[in-house]
Amino acid sequence: MGTVAFQWEDSKLTLLMNRNNYEGQVTKKATWDESNTILGSWFDKRLRGTWFGFSKAGRLAFMVEPLREHGGDDELFEYITRFLKGAIAINQFSDRVAERCKNRQSTNVVVVDLDLKSMVYLQKKASSVPIYVKKVGHGVHTLSDTGLDSESPKDVRLRERYHDVIAGNEPPMIDVLVQELMTDPVQAEQGNEHSSVFVDVKSAIEFHLDTQIDLQRYRTTSSTALEVQLDGGKFYQKLFMSNGDCEEDGFNFSMLI
Secondary structure (H helix, E strand, O other): OEEEEEEEEOOEEEEEEEEEEEOOOOOOOOEEOOOOOEEEOOOOOOOOOEEEEEEOOOEEEEEEOOOOOOOOOOHHHHHHHHHHOOOOOHHHHHHHHHHHOOOOOOEEEEEEEOOOOEEEEEEEOOOOOOOEEEEOOOEEEEEEOOEEOOOOHHHHHHHHHHHHHOOOOOOOOHHHHHHHHHOOOOOOOOOOHHHOOOOEEEEEEEEEEOOEEEEEEEEEEEEEEEEEEOOEEEEEEEEEOOOOOEEEEEEEEOOOO
16 A cells, blocks of 8 residues: 655645565656656556546646455546647546446545646545545645545645645755655654555564465555646656665656646
8 A cells, every 4th residue: 555645835745655565576766658658657446545647738636545455447547648738638538437436446646737736535444435525725645545635644644744844935855855754764653554655564464465464564665756837847766675675766857848
């Protein structure tokens, strides 16, 4: 699974994401598509987790899904792709997902249109519950499996620390934000190893993978940062290897708006 923090300011978005995996799962670098217009992080539809997709046309989607969910309605991913490519508007995306993905088990997804200065949050708590749709206002927010701006100790701590880090006159670089916020190992709930933003659970955890049961380490395997506005953006990603090594990547990019 993972944790997301972001700052939404008019037509500028700063996005920070951690992905947590079991040791047997693989995290790959974010890559551009064949047209070099859509940047996305690798997403395992079977195992779920944190994911983002960004288009140089100024559209972005990011989501958090429970790791233990199996099956589900992949129409959501089709609509996200169509939205990023500009085939449907942000209001159409909300309406169609609410209608066509009503049997989906659970998800938390945010879609953004920078040109329209619009951000929308969609939440599905269970297959029997309708999709909840909400416009997101400016400011610092968090997104996790408990929802948007939840009162879980981890999310509250992350929002508070985000406000502290950006309190100065100059906004920090996105790699600094990753270091200051997304590698925080402090447990928001004492004794709960999963309540830190940066997770590294030393004890074995029972994990169901199809019909097999295995005992594996669970940890944060990547931190991703994206800063986008109408005149361009910046990307930074840090992969954390099981042996303690790190692999970093970062670049600037232009927009097509």
